[in-house]
Amino acid sequence: xxxxxxxxxxxxxxxxxxxxxxxxxxxxxxxxxxxxxxxxxxxxxxxxxxxxxxxxxxxxxxxxxxxxxxxxxxxxxxxxxxxxxxxxxxxxxxxxxxxxxxxxxxxxxxxxxxxxxxxxxxxxxxxxxxxxxxxxxxxxxxxxxxxxxxxxxxxxxxxxxxxxxxxxxxxxxxxxxxxxxxxxxxxxxxxxxxxxxxxxxxxxxxxxxxxxxxxxxxxxxxxxxxxxxxxxxxxxxxxxxxxxxxxxxxxxxxxxxxxxxxxxxxxxxxxxxxxxxxxxxxxxxxxxxxxxxxxxxxxxxxxxxxxxxxxxxxxxxxxxxxxxxxxxxxxxxxxxxxxxxxxxxxxxxxxxxxxxxxxx
Amino acid sequence: xxxxxxxxxxxxxxxxxxxxxxxxxxxxxxxxxxxxxxxxxxxxxxxxxxxxxxxxxxxxxxxxxxxxxxxxxxxxxxxxxxxxxxxxxxxxxxxxxxxxxxxxxxxxxxxxxxxxxxxxxxxxxxxxxxxxxxxxxxxxxxxxxxxxxxxxxxxxxxxxxxxxxxxxxxxxxxxxxxxxxxxxxxxxxxxxxxxxxxxxxxxxxxxxxxxxxxxxxxxxxxxxxxxxxxxxxxxxxxxxxxxxxxxxxxxxxxxxxxxxxxxxxxxxxxxxxxxxxxxxxxxxxxxxxxxxxxxxxxxxxxxxxxxxxxxx
Numbered sequence: 152x153x154x155x156x157x158x159x160x161x162x163x164x165x166x167x168x169x170x171x172x173x174x175x176x177x178x179x180x181x182x183x184x185x186x187x188x189x190x191x192x193x194x195x196x197x198x199x200x201x202x203x204x205x206x207x208x209x210x211x212x213x214x215x216x217x218x219x220x221x222x223x224x225x226x227x228x229x230x231x232x233x234x235x236x237x238x239x240x241x242x243x244x245x246x247x248x249x250x251x252x253x254x255x256x257x258x259x260x261x262x263x264x265x266x267x268x269x270x271x272x273x274x275x276x277x278x279x280x281x282x283x284x285x286x287x288x289x290x291x292x293x294x295x296x297x298x299x300x301x302x303x304x305x306x307x308x309x310x311x312x313x314x315x316x317x318x319x320x321x322x323x324x325x326x327x328x329x330x331x332x333x334x335x336x337x338x339x340x341x342x343x344x345x346x347x348x349x350x351x352x353x354x355x356x357x358x359x360x361x362x363x364x365x366x367x368x369x370x371x372x373x374x375x376x377x378x379x380x381x382x383x384x385x386x387x388x389x390x391x392x393x394x395x396x397x398x399x400x401x402x403x404x405x406x407x408x409x410x411x412x413x414x415x416x417x418x419x420x421x422x423x424x425x426x427x428x429x430x431x432x433x434x435x436x437x438x439x440x441x442x443x444x445x446x447x448x449x450x451x452x453x454x455x456x457x458x459x460x461x462x463x464x465x466x467x468x469x470x471x472x473x474x475x476x477x478x479x480x481x482x483x484x485x486x487x488x489x490x491x492x493x494x495x496x497x498x499x500x501x502x503x504x505x506x507x508x509x510x511x
Numbered sequence: 512x513x514x515x516x517x518x519x520x521x522x523x524x525x526x527x528x529x530x531x532x533x534x535x536x537x538x539x540x541x542x543x544x545x546x547x548x549x550x551x552x553x554x555x556x557x558x559x560x561x562x563x564x565x566x567x568x569x570x571x572x573x574x575x576x577x578x579x580x581x582x583x584x585x586x587x588x589x590x591x592x593x594x595x596x597x598x599x600x601x602x603x604x605x606x607x608x609x610x611x612x613x614x615x616x617x618x619x620x621x622x623x624x625x626x627x628x629x630x631x632x633x634x635x636x637x638x639x640x641x642x643x644x645x646x647x648x649x650x651x652x653x654x655x656x657x658x659x660x661x662x663x664x665x666x667x668x669x670x671x672x673x674x675x676x677x678x679x680x681x682x683x684x685x686x687x688x689x690x691x692x693x694x695x696x697x698x699x700x701x702x703x704x705x706x707x708x709x710x711x712x713x714x715x716x717x718x719x720x721x722x723x724x725x726x727x728x729x730x731x732x733x734x735x736x737x738x739x740x741x742x743x744x745x746x747x748x749x750x751x752x753x754x755x756x757x758x759x760x761x762x763x764x765x766x767x768x769x770x771x772x773x774x775x776x777x778x779x780x781x782x783x784x785x786x787x788x789x790x791x792x793x794x795x796x797x798x799x800x801x802x803x804x805x806x807x808x809x810x811x812x813x814x815x816x817x818x819x820x821x822x823x
Contacts, residue, residue: 204719225725237716241738250734251724298724310716 153216155180155338156201156306161210163196163362170196171362173210181336185349188359189385194342195310197359201340202231202308215305225251227306230299234311236291238283244294245279248301262301269300272331289320296331309341313348325351346386350374358382375499380508383431383501389465391431392475395505399425403502405471411448415498418511427505434465436496437477443494454489468493561802568795576791585796595797598775605687605776606755609694613751614744616695617702622732624703625710635707638700646697650764653693654680657765683773686766690774693765698754702747709743710736745816756805777801 156178163171170193178184186194199205201212203224211220219227238247248269252262270276273293283291292312299307309328313321329352332339343349349356350370357367358381366378377383383391396405400423401414411430443449450470458465464481467474470493477493479485502511536543568585572578589595620638624631641649656662657680667675679685679692713736721731737744759778762768768775777797785794 199719202719202723204722223725224723229723231720231723233716233720235714235716237714237720239717239720239735241735241741251726254724254726254730295720298720302724 153180154178154213155182155215156340157213158197158201159211159213161197161200161212162208163193163200163205164208169362171200171207174362174364176357176364176367178338178340181338183332183339183341183352183354185353185356186340186342186359187344187346187349187356187385189344192359193362194344194359196362198308198310198340198342201306202229203227225255228304229306229308230302230304231308231310232292232295232299232312234314236283236288236295236315238291238294238298240283243280243282244275244286244297247283247294248279248297251298252301265301265303266297269297272300272334273297288316289324292316292324293327296328300335305338307337307339309339309343311343312341314343314345321348328352346388350386358385376510377431377501378510380429380431380503383503387433389434389476389478391433391501392437392470392473392477394430394432394471394473394475396428396430396471397425398428398502398511403428403430405430405473407472409450409471411471411495411497413447413497413500413502415447416500416502417498418502420511422511428511429503429505429508431501431503432475432495432497433499434476434478436499437475438494438496439477439479439483439491443492446494447497449492449494452491452493454485454487454491457485457487564795564802565799568792568799570792572791572795574789574791578792581792585792586800588793589796589800594772594775595777595780597772598777598780601687601774602755602758602776605690605694605758606752608687608691609698609755610748610751612691612695613698613702614747616699617747618706618737620699620703621706621710624707635704638703640700641697642701644697646760647764649693649697650761653689653696654765657689657692680766681770683770686770686774690761690765693761694758697761698751702751705743705747705750706740709740712743713739756801 154177156176158174158176161171161174162169174197176184186197188194196205200207201214203219203222207220211218213219214227214229224231239250242250245266248266249262252265266279270279273296275290275293275297278286278290278294283294286294292315295312312328313324316324325348328341332352341348341352350373353370355367355369356373358365358373360381366373366382368376373382374386377386377391380393384393394403394405394411396403396409396411398404398413401412403411403413405411413430438446452468452470452475454466454468455474456467458467459481462481463478464483464485465476465478466485467476468491469475485491503509504511567576567578569580569582570576570578571581571584624634628634657664657677659665659678659681662677664675664677667677679689717735717739718731721735726735757778758776759782762774762776762779766774768779778801781794781797781801783794784790784797788794
């Protein structure tokens with residue numbers, strides 16, 4: 152099956168600054184792709200290029216097999232939702248939804264049918280005669296999604312649509328967007344800097360840095376098998392613990408001399424000899440007490456700070472001279488100053504080459 | 512602690528009237544003191560002088576405001592004077608054209624400026640420059656330019672185009688347009704800067720949304736951006752409008768009301784009768800008519816704008 156959106160060798164320069172550098176991305180029909188990265192990584196720029204709001208410097212963009220690199224946004228078969236909602240403030244919700252169609256000269260009953268359908272899907276029928284100023288943030292964003300919906304397009308683009316909402320609304324609307332995708336089965340490209348949104352919504356996540364996609368994979372792979380140090384550090388909260396040292400065969404020696412056996416680790420490639428490396432372990436893969444017994448590496452550690460989060464507890468300690476966070480059930484009573492045995496689940500950890508920063 | 516509260520309560524209650532008054536005066540005292548000069552100015556200059564003006568317009572005062580009450584005599588004389596009637600018609604025509612053209616050209620220029628052009632700030636300065644001049648200078652400069660023998664017409668004829676004619680300033684039928692040119696030259700730049708500020712206030716994402724919706728640029732300006740600039744438009748209309756009503760110095764410098772009385776305006780009529788005609792009563796009657804006209808326009812508008820607060 153041909154990809155819904157296909158980006159080939161896309162580059163974009165502003166003067167001498169390379170914002171996107173020979174970027175390739177294929178998005179399948181009906182897929183939900185999240186572009187994730189810190190601000191300035193080029194994710195919104197990429198989305199604007201796909202939308203046709205920015206002219207590319209080099210490369211091609213195909214939507215449904217059609218080369219749209221130099222097409223106007225309206226001819227690309229896309230609908231877009233913006234962070235600031237970008238509703239037309241002097242028009243009612245109904246006019247906001249129908250304005251584009253009216254300008255395009257669509258027959259009246261077709262417009263009415265589409266507006267009614269969008270209003271029904273998004274449950275905004277009672278709001279149709281209001282102006283945006285009289286709507287809450289969540290309602291405005293729904294109208295903005297509706298405006299993309301009435302265009303009856305194959306590809307939806309979301310540019311940080313939830314960033315202007317408060318935490319509660321954000322999680323509500325997140326579920327709604329997921330429901331919308333399940334119902335419409337459109338291709339959706341979603342830009343965010345919020346990793347929770349990315350992990351919960353995406354079929355695949357593209358993590359970007361400096362205009363280059365670092366890793367493109369499903370959320371589970373991104374979380375458990377990050378391809379490099381950058382991805383490992385970006386995804387997860389609190390972030391992964393990193394211990395630098397050197398690797399020789401199946402033994403990892405931390406910088407302070409602590410030896411950690413890594414025989415259980417699933418190396419991507421056979422390797423020989425010693426080299427500098429970084430061991431990464433997620434907070435939930437550091438186990439405590441009895442559970443630590445079966446682990447290949449155990450050590451005594453003193454708890455420094457305890458952060459109870461309700462459902463779980465975060466604890467700060469030091470292993471091999473490096474501050475380490477771990478996560479455990481809130482049922483285990485922990486106090487600052489406690490001496491505990493912690494064990495590393497090496498099989499679920501990550502090892503990176505210190506120089507190339509790539510996964511070993 | 513408890514005792515003092517109990518004791519002080521009845522004291523405060525028994526003298527609640529004076530203390531409320533005291534509170535009214537003492538609350539934000541420094542702000543009230545600071546506002547006194549402005550309050551006094553409004554009371555004496557604006558309201559006091561207006562009442563004075565209206566009162567003496569009903570007298571037969573000549574050189575000094577001492578005449579006796581003559582009812583509507585001054586007004587009857589005013590509307591029987593062809594110079595006044597010409598002035599009113601001139602102002603109406605000039606005002607309508609000036610308002611429409613200043614807003615229209617100002618908006619058009621602002622839109623052109625908004626197209627991410629090079630040297631934008633240089634153009635902005637050039638456009639705004641005439642606004643820094645006084646109307647007297649503007650009038651004088653344009654008087655020279657439009658002078659049939661010395662100005663543009665003379666220059667072109669000397670260069671060989673002997674049929675070239677540009678004598679609006681000396682032509683009673685066209686002299687209003689000569690005024691209009693000078694007025695626009697002075698005022699459009701300022702209007703453009705106001706409009707440009709309004710255009711810049713429109714969120715970038717609105718433009719993106721309109722492009723994705725497939726709305727042509729001109730249509731976006733008219734249907735989306737212009738309605739969003741309501742505040743700026745109101746400001747511009749008020750500023751341009753007040754400039755039109757008090758139109759005086761430009762006329763004095765450019766045409767001095769001529770040829771004949773063909774470019775007279777009401778403000779000039781008022782000034783001439785009060786200070787050089789030695790007929791205060793007549794001048795004040797004209798001034799009162801100007802005030803009345805402005806009120807007739809402003810009151811319903813202010814009522815619409817500020818009266819129905821809930822509907823906005």
